Amino acid sequence: MKAIMQNEFGNEQTLYLGDIEIPVLSQDEVLIKLSYVGIGQWDIFEREGGYEKLLNLNSKFPYILGSEGVGEIIKVGNEVTHYKIGDIVNAVKFLNKKGGFYAEYVIIPVDFIYKKPEYLSIDQSSSISGVGLTAFRGIIDVLQAKNDDDILIFGASGGVGHIAVQIAQSLGANVYAVASGTDGVEAIKKLGIKYVVDGKARSSEECMSSFNINHFDKAFYTAGGNLANDLSKYVKQEGTIVYPNGIDEIDSSLCLARIQSYYADIDTSLIKDFSEWVNKNKPKVYIEKVFDMDEFILAHKMLTEHYVGKLCFKLK
Secondary structure, eight states: OEEEEESSOSSGGGEEEEEOOOOOOOTTEEEEEEEEEEEOTHHHHHHTTHHHHHTTOOOOSSEEOOOEEEEEEEEEOTTOOSOOTTOEEEEEOTTOTTOOSSBSEEEEEGGGEEEOOTTSOHHHHHTSHHHHHHHHIIIIIISOOOTTOEEEEETTTSHHHHHHHHHHHHTTOEEEEEESHHHHHHHHHTTTOSEEEETTSOOHHHHHHHHTOSOEEEEEESOOSHHHHHHHTTEEEEEEEEEEBTBOOOOGGGOOSEEEEEOOOOOHHHHHHHHHHHHHHOOOOOEEEEEEGGGHHHHHHHTTSOOSSEEEEEOO
């Protein structure tokens, strides 16, 4: 099969497109012919060997990146009963032992797939799982957002952020969003969020003036930096600031609220709850650009630039 691989960890120049054998299928796994594959911000950290060091892994090369995608099941293990050949499914598995998703095929345990939401296009389906599950874990399980909470969502126009605002909104929370750029602001306003500001053009005081609020009950950050730190002082003392591991840490000296980082810790229960939420609430998924498989250098360079929502690869 064709796959985007690397023989050593490093920058985007370590990636190459080549051929590799499809791994052997185990009894509890499915073989998926992928159509589209999500490209995540965390792919940079993985490509550079960050997780290798952080988690003390002993990965083998060639190494295949990628943790989410959508495609057709073409083979099932003997223990797989709830899915069949021909099913179109979303799949998500971080640091998959039998290779990542930057490939024509992926083998994955059946517990990490779910039926493709019918309302989403195939490219949108490829890119909702990683960011969506991260946002779902953070907003519901860690932040414990609820009806009528005043919640600041910082980095709202990014991959995780644009799903997070929709999750918080579905819970009845009052969302105050800091997006990036005029296109980011416009995208979040289209989701029905009333209070949205451009973090690139505002100070914390200007943000609060635009929001017409004095304090937040809670905050969810998908990015760090000076403005994120400055806004943290407006979260109530009894409130909580939550952010996924991998972004710049929030400066605890600037606020009185509790600060908590987290890992998405994707498991079968989370996938089930999230897929049910998706089918009920039908969130929008923004795809900024679709890359062909041989455009992997351009794709990873764009990860470091400004864009709204997600990026993905088209594999067929």
